[in-house]
Amino acid sequence: MEKKIIVHTGAKPGTELPIESQVLNVPDVEFILRGRCDTPAKVLEAVRDADAALCGSEPYTREVFANAPKLKVVVRYGIGVDTIDLEAATEYGVMVANFPDFCIEEVANHALVLMLACAKKVVQLDRTLREKGWQAARALLSPMGTVHDQTLGLIAFGNIARAFAKRAKLLRMQVIAYDPYVDPAVFAEAGVESVGLMEVAERSDYVSCHLPLTPQTRGMIDAAFFSRMKPTAYFINTSRGAVVKEADLIAALEKKQIAGAALDVFEKEPIETTHPLCAMPNVILLPHTASYADATFQSLYYRVANAALTVVRGGVPEFVANPEVLPHRRK
Structure with missing residues (x-):
């Protein structure tokens, strides 16, 4: 045989x-x-x-x-x-x-963890307390949102994003999403408002990206998107790094156009410790582990x-x- x-x-x-x-x-x-x-x-x-x-x-x-x-x-x-x-x-x-x-549930949980870590500045406060002390850490508290009654914006509304939306609704958040390929009935059943991409940028306190990487989505989230976000908003990505123009994200963070970011994926992986994002205290970085x-x-x-x-x-x-x-x- x-x-x-x-x-x-x-x-x-x-x-x-x-x-x-x-x-x-x-x-x-x-x-x-x-x-x-x-x-x-x-x-x-x-x-x-x-x-x-x-x-x-x-x-x-x-x-x-x-x-x-x-x-x-x-x-x-x-x-x-x-x-x-x-x-x-x-x-x-x-x-x-x-x-x-x-890994639908795992990545949805991971995105939720990253959102809450941004909202409560968990990593930044921990680092500052260890390195500079109690008072220095407490000085970083404001601005800090409530989470409840704030808006989560989802880019794409597939299985993982829908699972994340369920979690966010339990926290009494408003949830909006951009996905032109999803039937309106799916949004209605989930209690999620369907909006345009730029409206996600403008209205959200936390933007969570769930795009698949295709020729059409490569570099889709760019300077134009970040320029429309609130200066108090956070950008979270657990999908694919290359859907974001990383240089534009770095520029938005440097210009304080947004409050911070939490990234599980990057344009090129692995990243080096010399990467510009590694020097930013308001950015949470993880080595592509959302599914684990x-x-x-x-x-x-x-x-x-x-x-x-x-x-x-x-x-x-x-x-x-x-x-x-x-x-x-x-x-």
């Missing part, structure tokens, strides 16, 4: 992947770690003879799909597929599996491995990011 080859293009040889290895330790599969493939050429070299690939943020380009004739599926850890050329995958009959129901919880990731590892196994045995994964491929998918 010829074994099906499943490769991992985001983990170095020797990396322990106990859950994936357990699921794929079956007679009809050979599971191979090809190393961290950070260029299309490296990805192609890794998957040229593979039947399935497991990936993180590695670049799966047209060149890859055109030259990997056995490849049937690319399984993406998580939700985003912005590093995968979906059009090329579809053209060559390759399914792209992802998990749009992954032990149990959540363990479940994801099982799902990723099982999706690949399903496909190499002739099936279709639970979620396909390019469903138009299904009639002519490789088998």
Whole structure:
């Protein structure tokens, strides 16, 4: 029996992947770690003879799909597929599996934590108390909003934003959102007002960004948006760093056009400690961890491995990011 080859293009040889290895330790599969493939050429070299690939943020380009004739599926850890050329995958009959129901509650909780940390200046007060003392910290209290009766503005209104909206409503906040692709009935059911993008900027005390990264959304949040925000407002991003023109955000913070920011994602990752944002006391920075919880990731590892196994045995994964491929998918 010829074994099906499943490769991992985001983990170095020797990396322990106990859950994936357990699921794929079956007679009809050979599971191979090809190393961290950070260029299309490296990805192609890794998957040229593979039947399935497991990936993180590695670049799966047209060149890859055109030259990997056995490849049937690319399984993406998580939700985003912005590093995968979906059009090329579809053209060559390759399914792209992802998990749009992954980490909804975790990221909504994370966004809530960041909003409250901004509102109550938790990180800034903690740092100042440790470094400069009690009185210096208390001198930073004003201006500080109430949270309740304030306005949360959401950029995009997908699953995570809707979960965040539910939490904000429990805090007696007004919630508005921009998303031209969502049916008005969805807004009405959630008790959220649908508004234009610039109205989100103008009315919100806290702006939380939940945009997917696409060619249309890349750099969408820019100087024009920040210039319309209140000087007491905070900007929160737990989506994708590249939807924001980071230089414009930095300029808005330097000019005190906005009160501060809380960022889990960045235009280029990882950021260095010399990054300008690292020197700003009114900015909370986290290393792209919004989705993380032990149990959540363990479940994801099982799902990723099982999706690949399903496909190499002739099936279709639970979620396909390019469903138009299904009639002519490789088998």
